[in-house]
Amino acid sequence: MLRINKLVKSFGGILATDNLTFKVEPGELHAVIGPNGAGKTTLIEQITGEIEPDSGSIIFDGNDISEVPVHLRSAYGLARSFQITNIFMDMTVWDNVALAVQAHAGHSFHFWKNASKEQILREPAFEYLQQVGLEKRADDVAGNLSHGEHRQLEIAMALATRPKMLLLDEPMAGMGPEESKAMVEILQGLKRKLTILLVEHDMDVVFSLADKITVLVYGQGIATDTPEAIRQNPEVRTAYLGEEETVHA
Amino acid sequence: MNWSPRTAFITLLMIGLGAVPLIADGIDEPFYTVMFSRMLILSIGAVSLNLILGYGGMVSFGHAVYLGIGSYMVGIGTIHAIEDGIEWMGNGFIHFAVSIVFSALVGFVIGAISLRTRGVYFIMITLAFSQMFYFVAVGNEKYGGDDGLSLYMRSDFNGLFDISNDNTLYYLNFVILLASLYVSHRIINSRFGMMIRGAKSNEQRMASIGFPVFRYRLTAFVIAGTICGMAGVLSANQTEFVNPSVMHWTRSGDLIIMIVLGGLGTLFGPVIGAVAFLFLEEFLSGITEYWQLIFGPMLVLVVIFARGGIDGMLVLLDGWWNRYSLKNKA
Ligand SMILES: Nc1ncnc2c1ncn2[C@@H]1O[C@H](COP(=O)(O)OP(=O)(O)OP(=O)(O)O)[C@@H](O)[C@H]1O
Ligand SMILES: [Mg+2]
Numbered sequence: 238m239l240r241i242n243k244l245v246k247s248f249g250g251i252l253a254t255d256n257l258t259f260k261v262e263p264g265e266l267h268a269v270i271g272p273n274g275a276g277k278t279t280l281i282e283q284i285t286g287e288i289e290p291d292s293g294s295i296i297f298d299g300n301d302i303s304e305v306p307v308h309l310r311s312a313y314g315l316a317r318s319f320q321i322t323n324i325f326m327d328m329t330v331w332d333n334v335a336l337a338v339q340a341h342a343g344h345s346f347h348f349w350k351n352a353s354k355e356q357i358l359r360e361p362a363f364e365y366l367q368q369v370g371l372e373k374r375a376d377d378v379a380g381n382l383s384h385g386e387h388r389q390l391e392i393a394m395a396l397a398t399r400p401k402m403l404l405l406d407e408p409m410a411g412m413g414p415e416e417s418k419a420m421v422e423i424l425q426g427l428k429r430k431l432t433i434l435l436v437e438h439d440m441d442v443v444f445s446l447a448d449k450i451t452v453l454v455y456g457q458g459i460a461t462d463t464p465e466a467i468r469q470n471p472e473v474r475t476a477y478l479g480e481e482e483t484v485h486a
Numbered sequence: 487m488n489w490s491p492r493t494a495f496i497t498l499l500m501i502g503l504g505a506v507p508l509i510a511d512g513i514d515e516p517f518y519t520v521m522f523s524r525m526l527i528l529s530i531g532a533v534s535l536n537l538i539l540g541y542g543g544m545v546s547f548g549h550a551v552y553l554g555i556g557s558y559m560v561g562i563g564t565i566h567a568i569e570d571g572i573e574w575m576g577n578g579f580i581h582f583a584v585s586i587v588f589s590a591l592v593g594f595v596i597g598a599i600s601l602r603t604r605g606v607y608f609i610m611i612t613l614a615f616s617q618m619f620y621f622v623a624v625g626n627e628k629y630g631g632d633d634g635l636s637l638y639m640r641s642d643f644n645g646l647f648d649i650s651n652d653n654t655l656y657y658l659n660f661v662i663l664l665a666s667l668y669v670s671h672r673i674i675n676s677r678f679g680m681m682i683r684g685a686k687s688n689e690q691r692m693a694s695i696g697f698p699v700f701r702y703r704l705t706a707f708v709i710a711g712t713i714c715g716m717a718g719v720l721s722a723n724q725t726e727f728v729n730p731s732v733m734h735w736t737r738s739g740d741l742i743i744m745i746v747l748g749g750l751g752t753l754f755g756p757v758i759g760a761v762a763f764l765f766l767e768e769f770l771s772g773i774t775e776y777w778q779l780i781f782g783p784m785l786v787l788v789v790i791f792a793r794g795g796i797d798g799m800l801v802l803l804d805g806w807w808n809r810y811s812l813k814n815k816a
Contacts, residue, residue, distance in 0.1 A: 285694065311696030323694075325687040336684050339677055340696040346705070347677040355677075398695050 244293035255456035271453030314401030337397035385416035532756030540751030543686030548616025554733030556718020561728035578641030593711030634729020749797025
């Protein structure tokens with residue numbers, strides 16, 4: 238589904254992506270873990286096209302998308318959620334999702350008909366809201382939602398573009414335990430329906446959900462393997478998991 | 487309909503504008519018709535700019551260029567109609583058609599270049615383009631150069647209606663203002679409008695969910711230009727005079743001020759703003775020659791204390807009104 242090939246990106250002196258190679262199979266839930274600043278967000282933004290890599294290539298669904306602009310990658314079937322909530326704060330929750338539906342419902346050179354009355358946009362949008370459990374907030378202004386609800390809206394908007402693959406950048410960042418549990422359920426519901434690349438710090442979530450895990454440290458992929466194998470991997474333990482445990486203890 | 491103070495105010499304003507020539511004739515002060523005619527024309531310009539500035543977040547600082555294009559199409563056309571006897575060049579429908587086409591072309595070129603930039607660069611490039619057109623007009627001696635052109639006739643509409651009558655011209659302005667408001671209303675709420683507003687709210691996310699933002703912005707830019715070009719045609723007919731100052735950068739600035747004063751990104755805000763702006767200009771310049779010294783600080787106060795302009799204040803008033811009427815019901 239997705240192949241990352243010898244990808245390199247540096248910011249000044251910092252190698253945020255250091256000759257990274259791995260692949261994600263169709264239907265897989267592939268987690269990317271790594272300490273803060275390991276280059277996880279940078280990786281996602283290179284896949285979506287928001288950051289241009291220095292070298293290397295990205296193959297998605299058989300197409301080399303390395304040079305394709307952001308909006309067309311969405312058309313190819315890639316969608317992302319943002320680590321820091323990135324929505325249309327001044328619009329209603331429903332409008333946010335309807336706009337994402339609209340983006341994939343043909344061109345938008347329609348100047349006359351009232352978009353907020355178009356059932357082809359509104360109905361699917363409402364279903365995505367139901368899918369993430371946000372339907373009760375449909376008519377509220379997005380800026381007034383809680384942090385957890387913003388995260389849910391992020392997912393609904395990504396889903397509304399009907400992607401083949403979802404790139405989720407820490408969907409549970411800053412959530413309370415209740416909200417996290419709800420989000421895990423949403424992810425469980427999506428697993429197998431879509432290919433998912435999940436960046437997440439919560440190890441319990443990662444190890445319970447992921448089929449494969451790639452460990453990123455200072456931009457380098459030090460391992461890509463099944464959760465059990467990653468748990469046993471001595472290199473990962475010293476470079477990352479050990480450190481992480483002491484941090485959490 | 488729910489009669490809040492805001493709807494009441496806007497309805498009265500529009501009815502009032504519609505009645506101006508009747509009242510002015512009634513009190514035998516035809517001067518008011520001319521004065522309000524100017525308000526209508528600048529309202530059309532402000533409504534068109536509001537499409538891209540208010541709803542699209544594109545701070546074009548050169549929008550008066552289209553006023554200039556429309557005006558010069560009438561000026562140049564009527565000159566040839568009278569001096570060379572080329573009758574069709576005095577035809578108003580042709581003035582409108584040519585202005586629309588030319589404004590669209592100019593809008594396309596300016597937009598295609600400037601919309602690749604953001605923020606201050608966008609403001610500066612649109613400003614630079616409009617100044618370029620300004621200096622072209624100043625340098626063009628054949629069509630009056632710096633001094634401009636006097637019109638010896640107004641646009642001719644095949645005898646369908648005769649705008650050499652100030653009242654008829656007033657109602658032409660009024661109808662075109664209503665039409666541009668209606669068109670704005672439809673556009674803003676359409677898929678295209680949602681797209682334009684989304685790009686103002688969060689451009690990165692628009693690209694991320696799959697919108698090719700640039701081509702829609704450019705289309706909006708062209709639409710706004712063509713509507714303002716029509717205002718230019720009306721403006722030349724109103725003043726019976728065309729000179730480069732119609733597209734001076736200060737005119738573009740005035741249009742922005744009208745929108746901010748009336749209410750950025752609201753349907754009637756630009757109309758309220760244009761009327762308020764010209765009223766204040768008229769009133770304050772009667773008090774002192776340095777009226778801008780009073781007007782400037784007033785505007786600063788509006789921007790600081792009433793972010794939504796006059797329309798924003800009306801919305802606040804609606805809030806109080808609702809609470810008051812709820813209390814009375816209880
Ligand atoms: N636009 C940028 N300019 C300069 N440096 C950047 C930029 N974006 C990221 N970096 C740097 O690249 C490295 C990787 O950052 P990135 O945001 O990808 O990490 P991350 O793994 O997502 O971290 P976190 O877990 O905190 O989200 C960091 O050292 C960061 O400071
Ligand atoms: Mg990150």
